[in-house]
Amino acid sequence: MNSPTPANARISIIGAGPGGLTCARVLRQHGIAATVYDREPDAASRDQGGSLDLHEEDGQLALREAGLLAEFFALARTESQEERRIDPAGRLLGHRLPDEGETTRPEIDRGQLRDVLLRSLDEGAVRWGRTLASVGGPAEGPRTLTFTDGSTVETDLVIGADGAFSRVRAAVSAAVPRYTGVGFLEAWFDDVEVAHPELSALVGKGSAHVSDGERGLFAQRGSGGHLRVYLMRRVPADWLAEGGLRPDDTDRIRARLLGEYAGWAPELLRMITDNDGPYVDRPLFALPVPHTWPHAPGLTLLGDAAHLMPPLGAGVNLAMLDAAELALALAGSATVEDAVRGYEEVMLPRSAEIAGMLDGGAGFLLEVPDADELARYGRSDAGLAV
Known part of the structure; x- marks a missing residue:
């Protein structure tokens, strides 16, 4: 079976997190339809977690491609770029205040970001209450999504944006997250x-x-x-x-x-x-480093499904960058197969490099800061009580 053109393809995105929704939105910007499936019963069924910072070089870039950067800045908190480093005795070791007008990595609540992305999609683009059980179908396509309620969907491209314990990942890789x-x-x-x-x-x-x-x-x-x-x-x-x-x-x-x-x-x-x-x-949890897989027609991954790392600021930003780049590859390619290959040729080496730098980084969060770490705050107020 020949790979279809992206405009005529049935594209299924698994997971309505920032990565999956960004991909759907950028595709929509280029006139390409996609359906997002999520296991949650509705958009308001679960607390979306805390705050996240979106970086100029990835998360904000993705929102620019999605046409949503202005909406982001209407909600973002630039003052939240303030950082303090304190020792267990309560002394302030380092203090970074953002420059006036600085927008390198402002914060936004995860729930607010999700709402911005959801509002940007057509009604019915997200199908709630659909928990993926497995991905099947021949390599030449079409792929078959089987949900836990017994329903099935045929699709030309499955995009796994379903997080740390991705069901889509199992169709391309035997890797599992490790504690x-x-x-x-x-x-x-x-x-x-x-x-x-x-x-x-x-x-x-x-x-x-x-x-x-x-x-x-x-x-x-x-x-x-x-x-x-x-x-x-x-x-x-x-x-x-x-x-x-x-x-x-x-x-x-x-x-x-x-x-x-x-x-x-x-x-x-x-x-x-x-x-x-x-x-x-x-x-x-984190995936083994590097995490790669042989190209599989009609299947690909983005975000934590592809490269789960310790929470050191890269996760959501990389997921959104992956999403935008995959959508742009689909918009600019003659076939789905060409787009996915081009996307993976860029994404996999990048994620392997970043994951390598962050490997073991969860332990870094517990370490006593040295002079180099404190210098990152730009100003040291050592010995001052908070």
């Missing part, structure tokens, strides 16, 4: 200026990072007075079960954390004791 040895425990704080003014002052308008070599803490401001704190520790992936704990055992988890973080400054410990609601356990 990095570091886990995040997420805590939420609401109305921080009024309900948690000390934490608001401690973190500032952007983020604050503390670590002592074995454990760490990363606090990040969101919109609407929200603050998320990620408690970072070297723990087994199943540390809750090993400790006889359930996710809703908030008091017992808090007591364990206070033991682990004993000796840290009282103002920092408030990020453990004063959270609004339960903790959320988020073990960190």
Whole structure:
């Protein structure tokens, strides 16, 4: 079977995250239709997570191709580019304030970004409540999507934008994510200026990072007075079960954390004791480096499905860059096959290089900062109390 032209192809995108939606939007900008399938029952069924920074060289570039850069900047928080580095005794080690008018990596809530992308698509472009079970069909096409409800869809191109534990990945690669040895425990704080003014002052308008070599803490401001704190520790992936704990055992988890973080400054410990609601356990996984696969007609991957890495600022930005480049390749190629080959020839070496640089980077989040790391903040206020 000959590969169809992109304009006449049935294109299926699995996953309505930033990568999948960006791909659908850029395709739409070039008159190419695609259908996005997502397992969530609707757009509002799940909290989309905290804040993310979009970089000029990738995430913002993708939004420019999507025609959505102005909408992004209408919601983005440039002041959130402020960064603080604090030691466990509560002393400010480094402090970076953005220059006036700086837009290199402003923050936006994940939910806000998703809403911008969803509003840009035609009604019905996203099919909710469709959980992919498997991808089948012959190499010469068409491919067949089988969903857990028993329904099937024939398609000419399957784009796996379905994240860390991608079902599409299994059709092209035997690789599976591996636990990095570091886990995040997420805590939420609401109305921080009024309900948690000390934490608001401690973190500032952007983020604050503390670590002592074995454990760490990363606090990040969101919109609407929200603050998320990620408690970072070297723990087994199943540390809750090993400790006889359930996710809703908030008091017992808090007591364990206070033991682990004993000796840290009282103002920092408030990020453990004063959270609004339960903790959320988020073990960190990564794909083997490099992760590549033999070209498979009618199938490709983008974002975490292709190159899951530690959360050091690359993930969503690379997913959106992948998405835009794949969509542009489809818009500029004679056939789907030509487009996918061209896209993978660029994406796979790039992701392998970046993943190599970040390999083992989850542990970096816990390390005590050295002089080079502090220099990244642009100004050192060593010894000053926050």
